[in-house]
Each structure stands twice: as C-alpha cells, then as structure tokens.
Amino acid sequence: MRLLDAHSRKLKLVNFEGREIPKYVILSHTWEKEGEVTFEDVSKNDYEHKSGYSKIEGCRQLAIRHKCDWFWIDTCCIDKSSSAELSEAINSMYAWYQRARFCFVYLADVPRVPFSESRWHTRGWTLQELLAPPWVYFYDATWKKIGSRDSMMNLISEITGISVDIIEDNYKIKRANTALKLSWVSRRETSREEDMAYCLMGLLDVNMPLLYGEGGTKAFHRLQKELMKEHYDHTIFAWKLESRSPERQWYKRTLIPFLAPSPAAFSKWDASINTIPPKGTHYVSTNLGLLISLPIIFLSDGIGLGLLDCEHETTQNRIALPLFIQTRLDGLHFGTKCCDISPFAVPESATKIALFAKIYLQDTRSSFFQELSVRWSALSINDYELADYYPPNNRNRISSMAGNFKFYGDFLLRFRHEYLDDILIMGRRGDNRDTHSPIKNDIQVFSGYAAITSVSSNIRKQEGQQRSRPLSSWELLLQPNFDKVDFDQLEESFQWSSSMDVVMNHLEGSNMDCARRVRFRLKRTELKYNREALTIVSTPILETMPGDYPSKPSS
Numbered sequence: 001m002r003l004l005d006a007h008s009r010k011l012k013l014v015n016f017e018g019r020e021i022p023k024y025v026i027l028s029h030t031w032e033k034e035g036e037v038t039f040e041d042v043s044k045n046d047y048e049h050k051s052g053y054s055k056i057e058g059c060r061q062l063a064i065r066h067k068c069d070w071f072w073i074d075t076c077c078i079d080k081s082s083s084a085e086l087s088e089a090i091n092s093m094y095a096w097y098q099r100a101r102f103c104f105v106y107l108a109d110v111p112r113v114p115f116s117e118s119r120w121h122t123r124g125w126t127l128q129e130l131l132a133p134p135w136v137y138f139y140d141a142t143w144k145k146i147g148s149r150d151s152m153m154n155l156i157s158e159i160t161g162i163s164v165d166i167i168e169d170n171y172k173i174k175r176a177n178t179a180l181k182l183s184w185v186s187r188r189e190t191s192r193e194e195d196m197a198y199c200l201m202g203l204l205d206v207n208m209p210l211l212y213g214e215g216g217t218k219a220f221h222r223l224q225k226e227l228m229k230e231h232y233d234h235t236i237f238a239w240k241l242e243s244r245s246p247e248r249q250w251y252k253r254t255l256i257p258f259l260a261p262s263p264a265a266f267s268k269w270d271a272s273i274n275t276i277p278p279k280g281t282h283y284v285s286t287n288l289g290l291l292i293s294l295p296i297i298f299l300s301d302g303i304g305l306g307l308l309d310c311e312h313e314t315t316q317n318r319i320a321l322p323l324f325i326q327t328r329l330d331g332l333h334f335g336t337k338c339c340d341i342s343p344f345a346v347p348e349s350a351t352k353i354a355l356f357a358k359i360y361l362q363d364t365r366s367s368f369f370q371e372l373s374v375r376w377s378a379l380s381i382n383d384y385e386l387a388d389y390y391p392p393n394n395r396n397r398i399s400s401m402a403g404n405f406k407f408y409g410d411f412l413l414r415f416r417h418e419y420l421d422d423i424l425i426m427g428r429r430g431d432n433r434d435t436h437s438p439i440k441n442d443i444q445v446f447s448g449y450a451a452i453t454s455v456s457s458n459i460r461k462q463e464g465q466q467r468s469r470p471l472s473s474w475e476l477l478l479q480p481n482f483d484k485v486d487f488d489q490l491e492e493s494f495q496w497s498s499s500m501d502v503v504m505n506h507l508e509g510s511n512m513d514c515a516r517r518v519r520f521r522l523k524r525t526e527l528k529y530n531r532e533a534l535t536i537v538s539t540p541i542l543e544t545m546p547g548d549y550p551s552k553p554s555s
Contacts, residue, residue: 186269291360374413
C-alpha cells in the first residue's frame with residue numbers, strides 16, 4: 001500500500017509491502033464532484049490549487065499530532081487508472097481501515113447541517129470506515145473535533161440502525177449474520193451501482209474481482225454466490241422478511257428472483273433472528289441453480305415451505321421460505337420463491353411434518369421452470385413410435401403412444417419406424433446458436449430452441465424385408481440407461497432444422513415414379529400459465545421424380 005509522509009513539505013508517496021507497513025492513520029470522507037487531489041496530481045506535483053488539498057493537509061497535521069509518521073487517503077494513494085491496482089485496493093480496503101492506528105472522519109457539511117444529517121452517514125463505502133478501525137474520531141469542516149465513535153455511540157446507533165453492542169465490540173461484527181449486515185447498508189447509496197456490492201466485500205469477508213459495467217444486480221448476485229462458497233448462512237435467502245403476518249396468496253404463480261437484487265431487500269430485517277447450527281448439508285451453486293438440502297413441508301398444488309437454518313431468538317420459530325416447487329421427470333425437485341408472500345416464522349413443531357429433500361433453488365431468469373409440452377401425434381399416425389427419451393423417467397415409463405410429453409429443460413426424443421430412419425427431436429435451454437451450435441434453422445422455444453433431424457444409418461435396403469437395427473449413432477452418444485446426453489456432440493453429429501421431409505417409399509404399391517413425401521414441421525404455440533407447446537405437424541407432399549429419396553431435413 002502507498003502511504004503519504006506526514007513530515008514532508010511536499011506530498012510524498014512511499015510504497016510498503018506486508019510487514020514493512022509502518023503505523024499510519026487513515027482519513028474517511030465523502031468525495032466531491034470536483035477538486036479532489038488524485039494520484040496523477042501528486043505524481044505531477046500539481047495539487048495545491050485544488051480544494052481537496054485542504055483535507056490532505058488537515059489529515060497530515062492530525063497524523064503528526066497523534067505521533068504517526070504516515071497517513072493514507074483514498075483519493076491520491078490509489079492509482080485508479082490501473083484496474084488491477086484498483087481491484088486490489090478495494091479488496092484490501094477493509095483490512096487497511098482495520099489496521100490503521102486512528103481513523104479521522106472529515107464531515108465537510110458539518111456544522112452547516114447537524115451531525116445526524118451529514119451526507120457521510122448515507123454513503124455505502126463509509127459503513128466499513130465506521131466499523132473497521134479500532135478508533136474513530138469525527139471532525140467538522142473547520143477541523144474542529146466533534147467527538148469519537150465511543151463517546152457518540154448511542155447517537156450513531158440511532159442514525160445507522162446498528163445496535164450499540166455491535167458498534168462497541170468488533171468481534172460481534174464478525175459474528176453478525178449476513179442479512180443483519182446487509183440491513184445496515186440497505187438505505188445507503190454509492191455513485192456507481194456496482195459499488196453497492198463491492199463496498200460490502202470486506203464486511204462480509206469476501207474477495208472477488210471488480211467488473212464495472214456488469215450492473216448493480218449482477219454484482220450483488222455475484223457477491224452472494226461468492227459468500228455462499230465460504231459461509232453457511234441461510235439468512236441470505238430470507239430477504240424481504242417481515243415480522244407482520246404475510247398475505248398468503250399461494251396460487252398466484254408469479255415468479256421472483258431467488259437471490260436478492262440489492263441490499264435494499266434486507267431493509268426490514270428482524271435483528272432478533274439468528275442462525276442455528278446446520279441441520280442440512282452444504283449447498284453448492286450449479287448450472288441448474290443452488291443445490292441445497294432442506295426440510296420441506298410439501299403442500300398442495302406444487303407449493304412448499306423450505307425450513308431455513310435460522311430462527312427467532314426468543315420463540316425458536318423457524319423461518320420458512322415459501323416455494324413454488326416442480327418435480328421433474330427424473331425425480332429432481334426445483335423451486336423458486338413465491339410471489340406475494342414473504343418468508344415467515346413457523347413453530348418448531350412444523351419440522352415434524354417436514355421431509356428432508358434435495359432441491360435446486362432458482363430465480364426467474366432461468367427458463368428451466370417453464371413447462372414445454374411436446375406433442376407428436378402426427379408421427380404416431382405415420383407409424384412412428386417413441387423409442388427413447390431424455391431426461392429419463394425412472395418412476396413411470398411413458399407410453400410410446402401417448403403423443404404428449406412435458407419438459408422443463410434440455411430434452412431429446414427418439415422415434416423409430418419399422419422401415420424408415422429414426423427421427424430425433426431436440427430442445428435446449430439458453431441460446432447457444434451464436435456461440436458453438438452449428439444449427440442454423442431451428443425454432444425458438446422460451447429462451448431456448450428446438451430442432452428435428454433423422455438418423456441415417458447407411459444400411460443396405462432389402463426389398464420387402466425389415467431393416468436390421470445395429471447400434472446407432474444415437475445410442476453411441478448415450479451412457480447406459482440413457483442417463484446422460486452430450487448435447488454439444490449431438491448437435492455436431494447430425495443436420496438439424498425446423499422441418500424435414502421423409503419419403504414413404506416403403507408403402508405397399510408405391511410407384512417409384514411418384515413418391516409420397518411427408519414434411520414434418522415443428523410448430524410452437526403459447527399456452528396459459530407460462531407454458532408452451534411444441535407440436536410436430538405433418539404435411540403430405542406428392543412429387544413425380546424418379547429415383548430413391550433419402551430422408552433429410554429441409555432448408
């Protein structure tokens with residue numbers, strides 16, 4: 001870290017590393033739009049005319065008065081033109097304030113406004129500057145001492161909403177649950193929206209790279225995901241928790257994000273709620289959502305209560321997370337938070353009727369919950385039967401003549417004909433077409449896409465006889481029991497499209513000079529309640545062309 005020499009008449013920056021860092025004092029302040037002295041200004045020795053220089057000079061004199069030879073100010077001790085240095089500095093900021101001998105808070109708007117109304121109390125970055133240092137002293141615009149954090153503890157508690165016992169005991173800051181910490185910053189602001197997440201890294205003991213431009217919500221989601229890697233704390237899932245009885249509009253199936261979009265979602269957090277020793281297992285972030293084990297009270301119509309590992313301090317009532325739950329064909333549970341009902345407390349006795357289950361918790365941005373109904377009666381009419389499908393359903397083997405199948409994610413269907421090539425229908429979540437997918441002519445389904453193709457096995461036809469069926473390309477792409485599909489390889493292995501033509505030259509009495517051709521086309525239809533249908537439509541085509549016609553996708 002760079003420090004300023006308190007005894008130098010000119011601003012002199014000196015770099016220190018690790019154990020070489022000497023005792024120093026640190027300044028906390030709010031940035032002005034213009035006039036701050038930057039690292040570049042100090043490098044060029046061009047700063048005394050700037051209004052922000054008075055803050056530096058005031059801090060220098062306080063450093064000498066408190067018998068410190070070095071001091072640090074964020075405006076000029078960080079080279080903000082270097083993204084790597086800025087990232088390192090922000091990740092280290094909490095520790096730098098924590099290690100400072102004294103922290104001097106300069107309030108530029110006091111005494112023009114009362115201490116309690118100072119802008120300093122509203123900024124996101126100043127929260128860690130209040131809590132991290134061992135000693136904090138407040139000064140007004142004329143550098144007149146207002147008081148210390150210890151002497152003004154009750155007033156600071158009233159202003160910030162942080163209890164006195166936490167302000168006076170740094171160890172209790174570390175032990176405070178995540179939601180409580182987020183409630184402290186919930187009404188604060190930052191100039192850049194991403195900083196609302198970055199200013200919390202030290203307080204939450206999280207390190208991550210800075211990505212300015214990603215947006216405030218993405219930055220805060222990334223912060224929460226990093227937090228979940230290191231800490232077991234279910235309070236982060238109970239955002240929008242309110243002590244009043246919730247309006248239980250269970251059946252309004254509007255989905256909301258699983259992770260909080262900003263710290264403001266914790267503004268009404270109840271400080272009497274504490275974490276309890278883990279009753280479940282660890283949780284891990286996956287491409288399907290957050291995989292977690294929870295006691296779940298399964299209610300009717302796809303609704304359940306996930307019991308979190310946190311409870312009220314006095315009543316020991318557990319916090320319940322209302323969930324809209326879907327159970328996929330392979331038995332996996334997927335949940336998202338219900339709209340119009342906040343997390344709420346349930347009696348400890350409720351755990352007796354709860355069942356421990358693994359569940360993937362997702363937010364509304366994932367298309368996995370959207371129900372897609374695939375209808376293939378047109379194939380059945382033309383003597384195709386469902387041979388295999390993915391994902392597998394280990395509980396109830398679906399009838400090959402059902403003509404309808406519901407999916408909530410990536411899927412693959414294989415249809416077999418007694419004489420003709422197999423037909424494959426594939427659907428994928430997300431839009432990979434602009435990245436690696438070779439598919440050009442497909443049909444959009446939700447935020448994903450679907451396509452159809454046939455499997456050419458190059459088997460010699462024997463007139464009047466059924467084809468032999470050796471191991472096909474489709475089966476080579478699967479592991480035993482069809483429990484895994486390499487969709488990327490599958491896309492590259494066949495020619496996919498939104499429609500395909502099949503020549504029905506196996507029919508008895510067919511004329512080779514007049515082939516009967518059928519076009520199978522995928523058609524998307526929107527249904528109610530966030531559902532869609534993918535229907536295979538058949539259209540007969542009569543062509544008078546000699547020769548043998550292979551089955552192939554149409555352009």
